[in-house]
Amino acid sequence: MTQLHTKTGPAHIWCLSQLHTYAYNICLSSPTLPPFTRSVTCVVDDIRMQSYSCHIFLFNVDFASGITASKEFKGDDMKVEVATEERASLEASGAWFMEEKRLIRKLDRRILPIACLLYLFAYLDRSNLGNARVLTGTNDGKPPLPTDALGGDPTGILFDWVNSAFFFSYILCQVPATILSKLVAPRIWLALAAIGWGTCSTLMSTGFDFGGLMTTRVFLGIFEAGFGPAIPLYFSLFYTKEEMGLRMAYWFGFAAVAGAFGGIVAFGIQNAILPFSNWRLLFIVEGLPAICLGIMTFFFLPDRPESTHYLDEREREIAIARMNRGTSGDVGAVVNRSHISMAFRDWRIYTGGVIYFALNCSLASTSAFLPTILKTLGFSSARVQLMTVPPYAVAAFVIVLGSWISDRLQSRGIPIALASLVGGVGYLILLFVPTNLHARYFATFCITSGTYTSIGIIIAWFAHNLGSETKKATGIPMFMAIGQCGSILGSHLFPTTEGPRYIKGFAVCCGLEIFGALCALVMTISYRLDNALRNKLHGVPKEDARVDVAEMADKAPTFRYII
Structure with missing residues (x-):
């Protein structure tokens, strides 16, 4: 008819x-x-x-x-979206909304499990040195890593350098690796990264001296540099700014899960009777799954919305429309050189790096030295491994809750500041309450919950506020690389000779947490003023109106920042 x-x-x-x-x-x-x-x-x-x-x-x-969803006219290298009444009728029916919700659920079922499991083992493989440092053979008295492979290391300096070797290569390789990731299919890039770092972690079990451990840690950092900053960029292809915070929380929350899971695994391995040192088995058990996950990633992780075979034609249309919602510009295997230059000149990226520096100093200290700190409370080596689990488990819950609130309010800076202050309070307790074991253990909950929540939110913050794909691919690893310098500092704040009080380490981490909170407030005020100025000069843009970021990235007159 x-x-x-x-x-x-x-x-x-x-x-x-x-x-x-x-x-x-x-x-x-x-x-x-x-x-x-x-x-x-x-x-x-x-x-x-x-x-x-x-x-x-x-x-x-x-x-x-x-029905035609939208039309585009090109002129003077500008794309102007014309919203037709056919599109309005479709949206008014609720059909678009229902289809979009089904698509989001489908993406969540495939993307989140793979990405979260990858980060679980990525974080295990970078932070398991902390467990190996105190992991002895309970039944046969086999020595921990420093005694077995570092000649005893009475000052703890060699262990600190092995721990920080990862961050040197991780920092140097993040920016070029993430820019290159735009030229390769995501499933291939992330699969190769996972197979690479899993292999390096497994090979750490063969380290019998300082040089061998340093080499494997350096290559571990190279491969993980291709993974960490690439995930926020990858998520931004499928999720809108209203959805990013919670998804990044799920992903980064697995760093906290890794802390809890690593303690349980270390406790089990500690009781194993082996022909070799128990800490070597720890690296094997936590390295091999990453290799298997890398292979799974190659076959099951969706590629970009316009090229993935995981979606049917209609779902692909909706995914592309969602990817272009709010912005249009350098998508796909395209690198805009001017946006790379803009990223290096953007003071906000460096300020974000300072915040990330402060948080990562605390994070690296926590992941590498929490077992050592808990041992100062008088627990045995076996019990220390189990006592690391609750702080990380609570942190995993808090980061999801905090990011959900951040998404609902569409606010990033203030939640980051509040969470950072919670971490600072934890370090204050460790500084000024030296004898109350319950208070000191409570402080570890404050540190893990505050620090992990702040990091999860700031990654989501920059995943939107940089505008174009190329600027994201440059700016995200830039601020992450600056931040990882804090991890190097954190790796040297808790030498054995300063235990059990570790006054210097606690004081530095406390000061940095508070300073990071202040910087987050400065960024919030800056973004708010910039949005207000653009509203005054160019008017308030329509909700979800497409912004052409091909030339000016986030400096486009109709682009608005999340504050």
Whole structure:
């Protein structure tokens, strides 16, 4: 049957739209109608404008035929999106909303498990030195790593250098690795990275001297540099700014899960009877799964929205529309050199790096030295491994809760500042309450929860606020690389000779947490002022209006920052 169309779309949709507008105007203009009726009409109209209307959706009309989502006209190298009434009718039906929700659930089921498990073992493989440092053979008295491979290391200096070797290569390789990742399919890039770092971690079990351990840690950093900054960039291809915070929390929360899981694994390995030192088995057990996950990633992780075979044609259309929502520019295997230059000149990236530096100093200290710190509370080596689990488990919950709140409020800077201050309070307790074991153990919960939550949110912050893909691919690893310098500092703050008080280490970490909170507030004020100035000069942009970031990235007049 031939369907009647008007110039604005299918006739039945046009009539319904006109009928709603007529009824709406009558309701608002009639003083005789009850206030409740007028209120409901206003609410329904607001819902209609937000594409969640139920009154048209209940007609169960098929909007698939004759609908054009959007049109683009090119002129003077500018793309101008023309929102058609056909698209408005589709959104008003609620069909787009339901399809989008189904797509998000489908993406979550495939992307999040793979990405989170990859980060679980990535973080285990970079931080398991802390467990190996105190891991002895309970049944046969086999020595821990420093005694077995570092000649005893009475001052702890050699262990500090082995721990920090990872961060030297990790810092140097992040920016070039992430820019190169734009030229390779994500599943291939991330799979090779996982196989590489899993192999390096496994080979650490063969380290019999300082040089061998240093070499494997350096290569571990090279391969992980291709993974950590690439994930926020990858997530930004599939998730909008309203969804990024929670997804980044799920992903980064597995760093806290890794801390808890690593303690359990180390406890089990400590009781094993082996022909070699127990810490060597720890590296094997935590390295081999990363290799297997890398192989799985190659076959199962979706590629970019426009090229993945995981989505059908309709889902791919919606995913591409979501990827382009708010911005359009250098997508795909394209590197915009001017945006690389813009990233290196952007003071906010360096300020973000300072915040990340402060947080990573605390994070590296926690991951590498929490077992050592807990041992100062008088626990045995075996119990120390188990006592590391609760602080990380609580941190995993807090980071998800904090990021969910951040997403709901669309606020990043203030949650970062508050969480950083919680971490600072934890270090203050360790500094000034030297004898109360319960208070000191509580302090470790504050440190892990505050620090992990701050890091998860700041990654989501920069994943949106840099505008174009190339600037994200440059700016995200830039601020991460600056931040990882804090990890090097944190690796040297807790030498054995300064135990059990570790006054210098606690004081430095406390000061940096507070300083990071202040910097986050400065960034928030800066973004707020910039948004206000652009609103004044160029007007308030429509919600989800496409911004052409091809030339100016986040400096485009209609681009707005998340604060």
